[in-house]
Amino acid sequence: MALVSLRNVSKVYPPASKGAPSVTAIDSVSLDVEAGDIYGIIGYSGAGKSTLVRLVNALEHSTSGEIIVDGQDIAVLSERELRKVRLGIGMIFQQFNLLGSRTVARNVAYPLEVAGHPKEQRTARVAELLDFVGLADKAGSFPDQLSGGQKQRVGIARALATQPSILLADEATSALDPETTHEVLALLKRVNVEFGVTIIVITHEMDVIQTIATKVAVMDQGRVIERGPVFDVFSNPQAAASARFVSTVVKGVPSAAELAVLRERHTGRIVTLAFRDSAVDQTAVFGELSRAGVAFEVVYGGINEIQGRPFGHLTLALSGVDPVIDQVLAHIRTLTTVTEVR
Amino acid sequence: MDALIDLLPELWTATYETLYIVAMTLFFGGLGGLLVGLGLYLTRAGSILENKPLFFVLNLLVNFIRPIPFIIFLAAAQPLARAVTGSGIGNNAIIFTIALAASFAMARIVEQNLLTVTPGVIDAARSVGAGPIRIIFTVLLPEALGPLILGYTFIFVALVDMSAVAGYVGGGGLGNFALLYGYRQFNPIVTWAAVLLIIVLVQFVQFFGNYLARKALRR
Known part of the structure; x- marks a missing residue:
């Protein structure tokens, strides 16, 4: 049984004014997040991903469908019952949402106050958490004295205070610079590994998915259009939107326009080779080409790595006589997928 | 000048009365304003206790009372003041009427200040399981404290103004003193002494x- 399970969940907002159409933010989404996953949900703004994650802790209520969290359908719970459920689900936000009137330590203590923990317990837990996120020396500072990365680390400490089993990260790194983003992502990874917290990451940056997620769902116009292990989606995206996201971190197959440019410079034959995992040996592929005496030039593409597994596409411009090229391509086809572009 | 020296005891009494009226109205009007302001904020669309009919009523009430010029409100509310305090004139009636008018003026200021609190922090509080009452006391009011203090300071000045006008219906204070001993007896020095004190x-x-x-905002 998945830890978080959505079954045909929809969220429809009533019309903003009379006569206007109602807005379907989430369109019958089904999704299973297993315990221990770092589940990435990626989509452009307006795709419905933030709404989706806010349904999981019932900050917003679904219009229809089942939302089962830890075996309990939260769609049917009362507001009072939901407050208990929320203690088991931490959340961090793009804008951090720290209480400006409280010190760092008292921000982290806030969920513990809500949960009714006694003061000594709170103090000990806050010290432990601030130590974990590396901000023990900032306990007495106020949020406006911290950098963005530090604020998000306080946000993470606060979200973990009540030892939740699920952490929701709503664009948690979108307001941070690339370096700080990686610090925060590394911290989230530690949260997952050291505490076994299941994390749902909402983002529009494929880089975030690539860095920490184990599974990914691609959302577009309120629907999940593709899902699967991150490696599979990255190395072989099916939907056009998925391919666009993948192309933000690694160049894939040239588009028609890009191909036209390549054609102007290269009169010979152009082929795209797919490299997926170590199953495809690059040395073997390039060895075939040189043995046959076919000169080549890499004109497009790139190789990237997810969880230690390389993947990518390389487009080559070949020069040589046709029969020889045909022969060598036949050999290479036994090693990997070859697409000849004309 | 001699007239002013003769009137010094009356001047001090008037100052004391102004302070008394203002303090009482600040307390009652401030509390009323806080409650109505919170009501407006909490019941508006998208807020944590969204309630369209209640918001509509509160909003209408505030819009209805706020534009009435105070001197007219003073006369219009006299029967109500009499029913509540037992008299239509005197300091208690004045305090009641000013507190009532100030409640509605303050309600808007409170509502506006609460609206400056980022909705995200309320989401954050809700996400850890905080209920509405806790959110009011641990998030909304502390987060808006700085602007709220400035709002109350602003309303204090309005209360001094209203208390002076209330001299017309038998309230005491510096306004009454300036009218009675200064303006009506053609003694500008006495008038200006009261103005200076105000x-x-x-x-x-x-x-x-x-x-x-500044302390609340830490800057």
């Missing part, structure tokens, strides 16, 4: 309010 009072309170707000 200015000093307002300056002092504004200074103190700014100080407190």
Whole structure:
């Protein structure tokens, strides 16, 4: 049984004014997040991903469908019952949402106050958490004295205070610079590994998915259009939107326009080779080409790595006589997928 | 000048009365304003206790009462003041009427200040399981404290103004003193003495309010 399970969940907002159409933010989404996953949900703004994650802790209520969290359908719970459920689900936000009137330590203590923990317990837990996120020396500072990365680390400490089993990260790194983003992502990874917290990451940056997620769902116009292990989606995206996201971190197959440019410079034959995992040996592929005496030039593409597994596409411009090229391509086809572009 | 020296005991009594009226109305009007303001904020669309009919009623009430010029409100509310305090004139009636008018003026200021609190922090509080009452006391009011103090400082000045006008219906205070001994007896020095005291009072309170707000905002 998945830890978080959505079954045909929809969220429809009533019309903003009379006569206007109602807005379907989430369109019958089904999704299973297993315990221990770092589940990435990626989509452009307006795709419905933030709404989706806010349904999981019932900050917003679904219009229809089942939302089962830890075996309990939260769609049917009362507001009072939901407050208990929320203690088991931490959340961090793009804008951090720290209480400006409280010190760092008292921000982290806030969920513990809500949960009714006694003061000594709170103090000990806050010290432990601030130590974990590396901000023990900032306990007495106020949020406006911290950098963005530090604020998000306080946000993470606060979200973990009540030892939740699920952490929701709503664009948690979108307001941070690339370096700080990686610090925060590394911290989230530690949260997952050291505490076994299941994390749902909402983002529009494929880089975030690539860095920490184990599974990914691609959302577009309120629907999940593709899902699967991150490696599979990255190395072989099916939907056009998925391919666009993948192309933000690694160049894939040239588009028609890009191909036209390549054609102007290269009169010979152009082929795209797919490299997926170590199953495809690059040395073997390039060895075939040189043995046959076919000169080549890499004109497009790139190789990237997810969880230690390389993947990518390389487009080559070949020069040589046709029969020889045909022969060598036949050999290479036994090693990997070859697409000849004309 | 001699007239003023003769009137000094009356001047001090009037100052004391102004302070008394303002303090009482600040307390009752401030509390009323806080409640109505919170009501407006909490029941508006998208807020944590969204309630369209209640918001509509509160909003209408505030819009209805706020534009009435105070001197007319004073007369219009007299029967109500009499019913509540037992008399249509005198300091208690004045305090009631000013507190009522101030509640609605303050309600808007409170509502506006609460709206400056980022909705995200309320989401954050909700996400850890905080209920509405806890959110009001641990998030909304502390987060808006700085602007709220400035709002109350602002309303203090309005209360001094209203208390002076209330001299017309038998309320005491510096306004009444200036009218009675200064304006009606063609003695501008006496009038200006009362004005000066009011200015000093307002300056002092504004200074103190700014100080407190700075402390709350930590800047």
